[in-house]
Amino acid sequence: MQDHMIGGRYALRREIGHGGMGVVWEAFDQMLRRTVAIKLMAAGDVASDEAQRRFAKEAMTIARVRHEHIVQVHDYGIDQGSPYIVMELLEGEDLESRLARVHQLPPAAVLSLLRQISAGLDAASAAGIVHCDLKPANIFLARSAYGESVKILDFGIGWTLHEGSDDPSVDRYSTRFGTPAYMSPEQVRGAVPHPLTDLWSLGVIVYRALTGQLPFPTGDVRKVIVSICTDPFPTPSSLDVAHPPELDRFFERALAKDRSRRFQSARELASAFAAICDAETRPAKILIVDDEPDVQLLLQLHFRKRTGRAAYELVFANNGQLALDALERHPDIDVVVTDLNMPVMDGLALLERIPEVNPLARTVIVSAYGDMTNIRRAMNRGAFDFLFKPINFEDLEATLAKTLRHVEEHRRKARSNEENDLLRKFTSAALIERLRSLGPAGAAASEALEATVAVVDVNRFTRVAKERPPAEATRVLNANFEVIVPELLAQGGVIDKFIGDAVMAVFHGPDHLDRALHACLSVRAQMETIAKRAGDDSPYAHGVCIGLSTGNVLAAGVGSHACGQLGYTVLGEAVNAAAHLARAALPGEILVDDAVCAGARREIKLEPAGARGVWPRAEPTAVYRVVRSEPAPRSLAELPTVEV
Structure with a gap:
């Protein structure tokens, strides 16, 4: 294709790279008399309407952000049915090539890169863009007369925040599958893309640049997925005594599996790393x-x-x-x-x-x-x-x-x-919330609440506990909880307790039933997505059984002063009903009772699930299963405006 003319304007010179969605060439812009980079869609994708849509979306996504640390788009067009993107031509190498050559970088060099990447990510986030595939191969170290500058490349699977909806279906988000070693727990589960996903990937990049290795082992993709969602990573100080303990705490936040515990902006992450680098030596x-x-x-x-x-x-x-x-x-x-x-x-x-x-x-x-x-x-x-x-x-x-x-x-x-965040891991979130609102003296007080209770049970875990060694069985169970719990928390649920192989969450306050239903739908969708990705022999292959009930509950501190142990929990018929419905549910089912059926909004689709033996020593009870959630219809005023 050398010397081939694209769009009647760009003469191809030489191939300089390739990626999942196309091939990049050096070309000469005959109109403006300058050298550019031009990305051509891969020949095998030209016939696909979906591939063409994604290719055009990449051009529009990058063009929305004009920033010195994001590669700039000059032009977009279609030549003989094949789309192309014209970008600034960069001289240098990507970070992947450099790390392959030098293995590790000193903290000062990492900090310099981190500041520039963070500035680019903050600009993308401000424009409502999530990269979704941030990795060293997409971080280009461009050389110029003024030194070296970082450029973020390849927004091909990027996500714009206005694409989101209330529909937690699997297909809508599960296609955003980046490079496994750099994907966040929520991304491998198929959750709605979020800017904090890119910050996880940035944390992995920093970890690799400092230590010379990835925090989670590479190889089998299915094992990587499980490890990202479940396992701790080796602390930098355990790999090299020269790394201070403050770096361990930095990565505990940067690579927190619960995204609410991570740094909340790229600038905050870079500032924290800078403080560690300079703490012992700088005035x-x-x-x-x-x-x-x-x-x-x-x-x-x-x-x-x-x-x-x-x-x-x-x-x-x-x-x-x-x-x-x-x-x-x-x-x-x-x-x-x-x-x-x-x-x-x-x-x-x-x-x-x-x-x-x-x-x-x-x-x-x-x-x-x-x-x-x-x-x-x-x-x-x-x-x-x-x-x-x-x-x-x-x-x-x-x-x-x-x-x-x-x-x-x-x-x-x-x-x-x-x-304190570490200590909270071993304390009931409900108790912490209670102590904050009433103080220690009020922790044992009781109150009546209108609430929805959800019980999510890991299917057939009892057999796993019998057949596998204790450590392996525990890892299987915790792997499931690492997927389930974030979605319950994201909708405002409070984790009341873990009951064996099940977790119980309580939703109260405005729209508690609606939030609980959407949380359960999201749990089911993400469990299905990660089960497909991780395979039949993964911890997620068992599936979950979910029960949901709503009504009045009693929130109280219960326990024994004699042994010095008290717990804050909820009691009542809705609690018992949710637990029994979870036991009666088949894998992948969300079973609800008449109270939920009567209170659910119209966009929640329910269907009769027949009579099930829900209550012990009682006749089978008519129950309903949650099928899906339809996006709520929007008025004309809410529809986006498109410039033509």
Whole structure:
């Protein structure tokens, strides 16, 4: 195909790469007289309407985000029935090739890459785009006259958030199957794509770059899927004693199987990693924001004389906007010392923006004696302290020392919160919620609630427990719970207890029945998806049996003071009915009773399931099974506007 003309404009020169959806060529744009990269759809996919739709969607997805760390699209078209995408031409290598060559990267190099990837991901997330296949092969290290720059490539299986719906059916999301070693637990289950999925993949990339190996073993895809959803990963400090324990805690968050426990933005993840890299060696970093040139000179001269007493690294900016840029470049800044009155962006406006960029940094306001009104406004908006002009250097040093102690204390509290999160794993979520609302003295109090109870039972696990070694049987059960529990929590359910091989969740508050039904449908859909992917011999092949009931329940603290053990749980007919319905259900069934049937919304499709022996020593009872959920019809006002 060399010298072949595409779209009457682009002359192909040489093939430079290929991927799952096409081949990439270097080409010459004869209209603008420049060299470009052009991606052609794979010949075998041209006849597929679905493949053409996805190819066009990739071009539109990338074109929505204009960012220095995302490859830019110049043009899109169709040549003789075959689509093509024209992109900027990059010189360099992808991260996969570099890691194959050097095996590991030093923390400073990883941090440089991480900051750039994070900036690109945050831009994509702000545009409502999830990459869904972030991996080293899709991270390009582009060389230029100004050094090396990261470019994120290949949004071919990307997802835009407006594609989501309330329909948890299997087919809608299960096609987003990326590269298994870098996929998050929710992605391998076929859950709705979410930006935190990309952050998991980024965590895997950082782990591999630092340690030289993947956190979960490669090889058999089915085993990888089970391991991602179930197993812990080797801590970096166990692989190399040079890695500090703080890195272990970093990856506990970055690779948390429950996405709500992960870093909630790429910027937050990069900032946490930067703090670890610099914690033991760097001096405290202070950002000085002032438009008076004399201030910068005076502070530099003063601290140059006092380096023996205070090791500060100073960064300067002339106004609030430049200060935000500096915070982006230096996520490890501890303290911001800012003047109030500046052009472009003043100190008050900057103060409100700082937590968005660096939530750990603390701000000290500098102003004239007569500007007490603005100082009060600044303190009300979160300033930690203030100084007056002309600056007294002793006062400045004392204020910086006090502020830095506060910053360190804040970081210690953050680490304590991580430790508390670990303790919460062994405590009932319902009890924690109760203690928060009423305090310890009210934990044993009782109250009546209108609630829906769901019991999800792992089918035929009793036989597994008899036939397999204890450790293996436990892993099988926990593998199922790692799929089930996140979906119950995502709809606002509270995990009340684990009863043998079943989990019981309680939903209360607004729309509790509707949320419980959607949670159970999502559990079933994801269990079916992961069972297909992991195979008949996987832990997920057993399927789940689900029972659901709704009505009044009694929430109370029960137990014995004599042995010092109390538990907070729910009691009542709905609890018993849900448990018995789960026992009566066949694999893959969601059985409900008359109360659920009467209260369910119209989009929930139910059908009679005949008479089942639900209650012990009682006549069979008529029950219903949940078939599916139909998306709720939307009004014309809610339909998206499409530009033509």
